[in-house]
Amino acid sequence: MKYMNEVHEKSNTKATAKLTVGRQVIGDEKLIIMAGPCAVESEEQIHTIAELVKSTGATILRGGAFKPRTSPDRFQGLGEEGLRYLKAAGEANDLDVVSEIMDVRDVDLLVEHVDLIQVGTRNMQNFSLLKELGKVRKPVLLKRGFGATINELLGAAEYILAGGNKDVILCERGIRTFETQTRSTLDLSAIPVLKEMTRLPVIVDPNHAAGRRDIIPALAKGAVAVGADGLIMEVHNNPSEALCDGDQALFPEQFTTLMSDLKSISVACGRSM
Ligand code: PEP
Ligand code: MN
Secondary structure, eight states, X not given: OHHHHHHTXXXXXXOOOOEEETTEEESSSBOEEXXXXXXXXXXXXXXXXXXXXXXXXXXXXXXXXXXXXXXXXXXXOXXXXXXXXXXXXXXXXXXXXXXXXXXXXXXXXXXXXXSEEEEOGGGTXXXXXXXXXXXXXXXXXXXXXXXXXXXXXXXXXXXXXXXXXOOEEEEEOOBOOSOOSSSSBXXXXXXXXXXXXXXXXXXXXXXXXXXXXXXXXXXXXXXXXXXXXXXXXXXXXXXXXXSSOGGGOBOHHHHHHHHHHHHHHHHHTTOBO
């Protein structure tokens, strides 16, 4: 891990590096909560959800504009228009914003519209994309490939760091196993293991791991307990009508309750929210 060690000069402590995302600092004692719909569906939808997210104390709004769908018949996202709505909803509610990049040709577009650029599970080893993101001055949220080992995730992070961009946040979002009750298996061990191996902040996405909303609060709490620096979660004002990932979107009330539970748990874990 040559670049990881170079950019975050190994002090004798194992302290997590503190990175700035918009107006937030991640890797510090304060947990950073990112939340919003899977996809930006309309201007009205993202504003409604942004208000809800803000009311719970979360500080970063998520919303996909370029969606990597299993089938081309499915909603692919609003593209640039979606990014504009996301940015405006963030500004209107004092929230920073994160959205996924799928294509290397969209780097400038993402840099212009978001505070944090997400690389999804399917692109974790898109090395040309990672190399381009190494050149930008914008933090990157690198999600673990659903078939990738921890070493492969770190190797992917190295591509971004090698280009000179030291602002990389790692995300555990579940891996594919033989289990069928959940969409993926959340690898909670990855969090303390990554903390041992690197100083990069680590967050958890319980929604994509679970694929079902009923167990997401339990996974989110577990993630905080094992040392995650934050969470990225999907919440929707009307999950049954969601154009993407409706089954795993938290209901607004569920999200609000979870946020208040996390506040208590964070204190017991030596964190704040
Ligand atoms: C998402 O965040 O909506 C997403 C597609 O995540 P992942 O890449 O982890 O599947
Ligand atoms: Mn999703």
